[in-house]
Amino acid sequence: MTPSPYGQSFALWRDGCPKPWADYTRHGFVEGLSDGSLPRPAFLHYLVQDYVFLVHFARAWSLGVIKADTLDEMKICARTVETLVNHEMSLHVKTCAAAGLSEATLFSAAEEFETLAYTRYVMDAGLHGDYLDLMAALAPCCFGYGEIGTRLVASALPGTPYQDWIDTYADGDYQDTMRAVGQMIDAAVARRLGPDPAQSPRWPRLQDRFTTATRLEAAFWDMGLRGGQAGAAPGLLETV
Numbered sequence: 001m002t003p004s005p006y007g008q009s010f011a012l013w014r015d016g017c018p019k020p021w022a023d024y025t026r027h028g029f030v031e032g033l034s035d036g037s038l039p040r041p042a043f044l045h046y047l048v049q050d051y052v053f054l055v056h057f058a059r060a061w062s063l064g065v066i067k068a069d070t071l072d073e074m075k076i077c078a079r080t081v082e083t084l085v086n087h088e089m090s091l092h093v094k095t096c097a098a099a100g101l102s103e104a105t106l107f108s109a110a111e112e113f114e115t116l117a118y119t120r121y122v123m124d125a126g127l128h129g130d131y132l133d134l135m136a137a138l139a140p141c142c143f144g145y146g147e148i149g150t151r152l153v154a155s156a157l158p159g160t161p162y163q164d165w166i167d168t169y170a171d172g173d174y175q176d177t178m179r180a181v182g183q184m185i186d187a188a189v190a191r192r193l194g195p196d197p198a199q200s201p202r203w204p205r206l207q208d209r210f211t212t213a214t215r216l217e218a219a220f221w222d223m224g225l226r227g228g229q230a231g232a233a234p235g236l237l238e239t240v
Helices: 008-015 018-025 028-035 040-067 071-098 103-107 113-128 131-155 163-170 172-193 203-230 233-237
Strands: none
Touching: 008 018, 008 131, 008 172, 008 203, 018 131, 018 203, 028 040, 028 131, 028 163, 028 203, 040 071, 040 103, 040 113, 040 131, 040 203, 071 103, 071 163, 071 172, 113 131, 113 203, 131 163, 131 172, 131 203, 163 172
16 A cells, blocks of 8 residues: 555555546646646636536535534534635635626536536435445545645646646645545544444445546546636536
């Protein structure tokens, strides 16, 4: 197992799907953020969809408060909702405002199929599964962005126009939150599955949850690139 600052459970899940994980965290969209080659329309299209995604993602973390067994689990879930709603989403609002897209436009944007598939998959994991099902489905987004931010802040070309995005996920506050989430998930897994969770009959199901969510993350980047290829920034204004 390759160690991770985000805990043992995440490291096991990540190592259980090496190709999907690489497809996600080293996607062409991500590399375009690093060297500045990502077309601006692709980035804006992604930001709009990611704002919509984060609305549902925050709701899924709120569901964690309901599914939690301990006060610590409840606190971490509530703190993560606060980080998403009051900090991470503000980056999207700030960047899109500079491109003439209001927060009201972001909130009412039509969902792409990839956004719809990913958000509903995560919500379904929480509604029909238990706390661990929900955590396994949430984990790829949280920890993947943490890994991407850490890698890109050290390797991005100077002057990339996406430095603010990179800094958001490399920032100490985000990283501290992710480490706390990882510790909480480890404790939750140990409490429910014992000290050797990978030997539990439940582990393959949790791995499948994590792997599927990881594949949906890669598809989300594909969607962003597709928006850039269309070259139609006005299309970002489509609302429901």
